[in-house]
Amino acid sequence: MTPLVQYILTGIAVMAAIVFLLRKFLPKKTKKSCGTDDCGCH
């Protein structure tokens, strides 16, 4: 496994981590909101 391959693999792993965290923590556009105080279901 050449150093280049290592770098590429690392790059992929890091990118995956960043993308994952961004998706978890950034608001998505479609969210059926229920659970706030004035949604009327409780």
Next chain:
Amino acid sequence: MPTIADLKLGQSATIIDCSSEAIPFKLLEMGCLPGNKVKLLQVAPFLDPLYLNIDDAFVAIRRDTAALICIEIDPDE
């Protein structure tokens, strides 16, 4: 008129009126309906919540809810 909140430990009664809007409807569906029997089984400290046998359902409710249900206390056996 006495309510469930006025029951003493071990006392039984018959439910007369539970039409108050503030009573959780679920309670009615569990058997808290006019004509059914209710008995006070246990009370937590500060008299809240109350543990009752309502029409053979074993339920705990808060005191403020209990105060909304009018009853007729059974005469002592």
Next chain:
Amino acid sequence: MSKQINVALIGNPNTGKTSVFNALTGLNQKVANYPGITVDKKEGLCKLSRVLKAHILDLPGTYSLNASSLDENIVIELLLNKNNKDFPDVAIIVSDVENFKRNLLLFTQIKDLEIPTILVINMADRMSAKGISLDIPYLEKVLKTKIALVSARKNTGIAYLKTLISNYRELSLEPCLNASSIDPTYFDQLQSAFPNQQLYKLWLVITQDVNFGKINRQEMDVAVFKTKSKSDLKRLQQKETIKRYQFINNVLKQGQTIDLSKAKDFRATLDRITMHTFWGYIIFFVVLLSIFQAIYDWSSTPMDYIDASFAQLSEWTKATLPSGVFTNLLADGIIAGIGGIVIFIPQIAFLFLFIAILEEIGYMSRVVFLMDRIMRRFGLSGKSVIPLISGTACAIPAIMATRNIENWKERLITILVTPFITCSARLPVYLIIISLVIPQGRFLGLSYQALTLMSLYLIGFGMAILSAATLNRILQFRSKSFFVVEMPSFKVPLIKNVAITVVEKTRSFVFEAGKIILAISVLIWVLASNGPGDSFKNASTIVKQEYVDLDSYQVDQKIAAYRLEHSYIGLIGKSIEPLIRPLGYDWKIGIGLVTSFAAREVFVGTLATIYSVGGNNPDTLKQKMSAEKRADGSAIFSLASGISLLLFYAFAMQCMSTLAVVKRETNSWKWPLIQLFGMTFIAYLISLIAFQLIQ
């Protein structure tokens, strides 16, 4: 080629519905999420025959189709929407012998929707003990259904149930009761306004606040609402309930006989003991202490084993795979990250084991009863007890456990304060700091160190209660109270149910928390393994020049420390140093605080690297730490700074995984951000005061 049908399992809570589900699906089940709503979707597969499979949905327990909470809404939404892909081909209503009358209310409602329905009477093995006997053929005739007498516990009746499901087409679609008779004029109007819709379904749409399929609510409002006010509708609903019970009582007069002389009843005695005004609390306290003691004792061996195994795996990876950047990431970032998650599995699994057992035997409801009044003083509910206890393992499954709190305000406050409870990730930090700065000695037979640890637990709990009370004052929104808790009968726990629950809860911890911890660990590794400028790149040369007469192992440690200091993370640590100096910390501790954002326990590993400690020797680390000095010669880890650090970890919100879960459960960013800034601010303030005072 086998066909698949949809089956819905519906029933009151505490009827053993889940046991029936488990008996039908075995391990072929999974828990997912209903889209947009924080309710668990439990589904599984059951093989009925060679050509027929059943996709079974275990719906949340409910007492009737009049939903009063989020999860009860799920049931009615499913049953009103024929286009839902899970809409059942056959519904199974699970009832139990002891609460048969009450269970039948839901049954008659489902029948009114004209869905093929099977009635399961569970806990059939308890019939003789309770002196109950049922006339099944009569009941089947009058209720217009097929009945299966089942004991999930003894595994009887399941095979027959499967046959009934397979023959679902033979089930009658007739309702057993004509609900429209409660107000014939109104219902006639209703039906003529919407001739194509089923009558009872229309009624439910009007009376419920739910999302539904094809009917446009606006149309309904205009056409029909005009004729009835909200309170009129409520009165009609009450009439409906009364009518249904009248029907049920008539049916049971002939279909059920109870011979009280045969009934053996321990329930009354057990209730009196467990819910006793004085002894009830003592018993609860003892139970709690025993659980914590057991968890502590049982988990130390597995934890040591996991710790050692992952360390070995890491070493092996470095030795076996070709050396390079990715190998390092694998060994130090990924494997170490996963190890940090796995090591908490024993504690968490044990805690959930105990909680699951207490729930299965029926004790938990009694605890809710005992604690409700006290909890309400602080804006919490009796049902908050379970999340607060679970928080001692990990806040994530604890916060998910708040779903059964009906009152939104009480639930929100519980979610917000649970992270103050001392979770297991804080322990490694506590233990090392305590052993470093707290003196030896005893007080009333307990060592100072043990007392400090206990105090930290108490402080965590105290802060949770205090914040709850404060939030209760500040948050001004009315939410309806629905506190109605049924006390189930005491039962011997079914091992299968307990096991499945524990696996589920542990899995949620590992994946919810785990994925985030892993991702952040990778990022932190990147920031720690790279640095700007030449100092980082030439670390090896610089260190070797300076420390000529150390052996290669020690030199390697020094190089690692130098690298960390000059990496991006090191820069971050140095830049926050002015902020944390008033708390008694230096930039090295600062780095540890930053890495704790992945998971709190990472702090210890980070310190090990900073102080050039290789391997897993805690004593070496402690020696190094106690030798650390400030510019003026005093120790960095003094009593003052140690206590300050302990308090900081007690109160600060560092756990990103928790924030993610809070966001999901409250469906907004507002609350997790308030938690983040609020808790960290409190932590900063208190640590500051502590350090300045004790110094």
